[in-house]
Amino acid sequence: MWNLHQEVRWLETEGARRQPHIITLGFFVNDLETIVYRNPKDPLPPDVARVPEWATWERGIRQYSFLVNHIARYFERRRLARVLLGTQRDYRDALRAAMDTDEFNTLLQDGLRRFKNQCDLLQARCIVLLLPLLDTFHADPMADLLDRADTEARRLDLETLNMIPALQHLSQVELTVMPGEAHPSARAQEAMGEALASYLARCPTPCRTDPPSNRHAPPAP
DSSP: OOOHHHHHHHHHHHHHHHOOSEEEEEEOTTTTSOOOOOOTTSOOOHHHHOOOGGGSSSSSGGGTOHHHHHHHHHHHHHHHHHHHHHHHHHHHHHHHHHHTSHHHHHHHHHHHHHHHHHHHHHTOEEEEEEOOOOTTTTTOOOHHHHHHHHHHHHHTTOEEEEOHHHHTTSOHHHHBSSTTSOOBOHHHHHHHHHHHHHHHHHOSSOOOOOOGGGTTSOOOO
16 A cells, blocks of 8 residues: 555666556556554554454364354444544544645656656556545545546646546445445446446547546546
8 A cells, every 4th residue: 555656766776677658557546645554553543453362263162163163244234334434534634634735736646647657657548546535435525635636637738537427326335345445346346347348448648638627537438
């Protein structure tokens, strides 16, 4: 899991060797934050760590019974989902606050400018895929953040493809791997892949996406 600048840095070091013809950059709403990994020795939050003894692999009947293990995993996923729902609400608030800072604008502009420079050096077609937040997609996909990334990418003459229309026909349950978190499910990945394939078929050479007024409209039947 990399942020925008780490992805561009990889392209700067590996791009020439791989000689790509088309490069897609998936821009997610957290791609301007500094990535901090949790130390595996740190304790998990209490709501996640509280597992009854019978539900551990090391003790009890769970290690011997498929049925018990299946039931335990079901309740573990539900508990983790409740924790994630609360965490994601705080996370969205933090992202929105960060959007109002000069640092956010500088990181966005610098990251996309470096990406554009590499596209030109490699003589590759580059498309920025704008990926929405999925945990509460139908209520708040943070489309305003994607609009800002879209505007900056277009200013640099980069192609953009917003994935919001491709996902609007899916229910909230279908969108994510687990309720309350933001990682796309296999169905959502498939829908976004189909949207990209359709875009490339419609635009075999670089072209511009729809005007802003139609950017988040559902795709035509």
